[in-house]
Amino acid sequence: MTNTPSSSSSASTRRAFVKTAALAGMGIALAPRLAAQVGGRRRRYAIVGTGSRSRFYQGAIEKNYADTCELVGLCDLNAGRLELARQRSVTNGAKAPPAYAHTDFEKMIRETMPDIVIVTTMDATHDDYIVRALEAGCDVVTEKPMTTTAAKVQRVQDAVERTGRNVRVAFNYRYSPARTQVKQLLMEGAIGDLLSVDFHWLLNTHHGADYFRRWHGEKKNSGGLMVHKATHHFDLVNWWLGSNPVEVTAMGKREFYTPEMARRLGLESHHERCHTCPEGDKCTFKMDLAANAGLKALYLDQEKYDGYHRDQCVFNPRIDIEDTMNVIVRYDNKVTLSYSLNAFNSWEGYQIAFNGTQGRIEHQIVEQIYVNGTDAVQGGISRGGISTRVIPLRGPATDHEPWVSSGGHGGGDKVLLDDLFLANPPHDPYGRASDERGGAASVLVGAAANRCFETGAPVKLDEFAPGWRKPEYVAMPGRDFPIKMPG
Template structure:
């Protein structure tokens, strides 16, 4: 029986990890400890899952006591991004395995600490990059491994976050770089890891542009200049386009999202936590728009963009190679898209030949059906029928964060950023 300590009782921790551990994976796994700085979160977690009523609870300062008393052998880290590093380092110092939500950490300095700690530990770190597990993304990986497009020369990836989901990042702690690393880390590491995994190449250099175009006090949809407003009590919210796009004057609308719901956005969830802060506050210090170029050690080029205030959510992808091209377009959360959307397929264009349309068998679950497959790999072991590596570790986490930090640093410094120099290693870190 594997023993788990849950560090950070976030919404993600409860739905993604605690619920399946208590249900479909309970025969070989056991939750032996809950850790959070907020007693209210602990109370809410035990109320949601009465099976945990007798599980001991701890604060962050009681980590050593928790390990001694419960003899946990694996940590699950699902706390705020900037706190991941402390739990990971403490876990590795005790030779524990660590399963962490992305991003692994929020900056390259912490990346180096984790890489060093893992090298000196019997424990290993797994980063839960669930985008790898989407049926479409796994199929693309398989097509690339089959050599369908030959040697990969370039990737075009354009990601769009709609005004509901995009604004949510600017209502919460994500809007400050000291907590999230900025959205090129908190969000885009998903995308950078996906490309790194598809390519099986290491990033070398990044050049990027970016800006805060929509949010913050200068946002042109700001109904009134002023700080310290909250959607729940705001006197001008009915003049706010972002609020009214997803609500009514009587506020009876209920919009659902993979990441949170209207219920989660209530001001009473956690002690001192308001996830409905104004998206036009002056404390916002991150960007909401990026365009970046990344070159890789085996010759591939990535052209990447992301916009956090789009009319719809999804992405457009094209992968070019010496023998052809792969394309796909995804519309996420179709209930929030104000027009009919086509079924997602993968289009294969051989360099000399006819187009093929590939329909993919889809699976239910969060993040495009990726979450349930990821959980099976974590709690049951890797699928023996799969012929390629898909679980991500510290190196994958490191490169995704290095690209994300290079993006925002390039924006600030108006210069290309060398990845290996950032990581301060003479040779490419082992993949």
């Protein structure tokens, strides 16, 4: 079931929306189109990184968009997961594509000639595959975060400039109807022009704890939650505001996922991993890989190839990422953001409030419980879990019926896939497609927050990443928006 933009919030066509249409009509490049279909043949895709997330793209190419797309190559460092992905092609009703070891990435491109490479490897390796794919003449779709550090952002942006090829960053959160509805309200000037934002994201002890079990628990792999997870959130704010971050101040700490907490929870000690844990019976954070067919096939059965354990102890001292983070960001339109991320909470989702010259939008989403790599809907929304309320400075509040649709990541996954894989995706008045400039804007906030954690000093992004190229957005109400205030 989908509510479309015909609901009450879209009734008034205001100046900002007209400006938006004009901007799109002028052909200002908000994000690039990917390699066009050549001579009527299907677009050719290769995937590097055949873990959990890759299944989303593989299924789309081989099932939903098979008329116009085909998967021609697979690449990973784990031979077992590669073979699983080949078998998945057969289950999807397609021909199993050839598989290549990570050391044969260029060979894969030479032999299979993809138009587009999809990057779904571990975060810290994204930049390397993006740059190599661009240099080999391909366009790229990369999973978030585009990369993990300011230096790597620069590397990707330089490669785009040098090669003239295109990168799309798959920011699926932008596409979920309820979040698009908030963009619509802001574009309409429902609260005048924006002055500040209060944003709090909570992760529970199922999905939240899971970051501390996997490769994500080490900053060198993921950039920590400021990059790996908050890249979604900083991107949403950048896009909602239609503005770019200028300066970041932050504090972060880890106080829950620690060896000390294991003892406070009644365990004798932290351990290496759940599968061999001597205290597994009494640990409420135990993950039993063998008990879930999907997790067993994807990870436990493939350990022999790379030694990677998907069930590392969440209290292990090897972990160096934060579980409690507070960030303040100043934007180039003078809006200030106050953001927090907490990874051991009672529920999962977020509360955000936009404070404008004419009122406030309060928006909340509560997510269902899920764990990455299982069959559960990823980032699905709880029944009745969305609320969007516009509260004028004076007068009664209006609750807006949420725009909803089913499926992963708040219903955004399907809309994103259409935008990525349809031969001619419909015009998008919200400018939801992101290229590497949008990827940069979000990674840099997280990377700057990481820098603040170390130094305690604010970070100006133009000094932190000199010369970074900034994204453009659809037009938003400006500071001259007329203020109407009933007495």
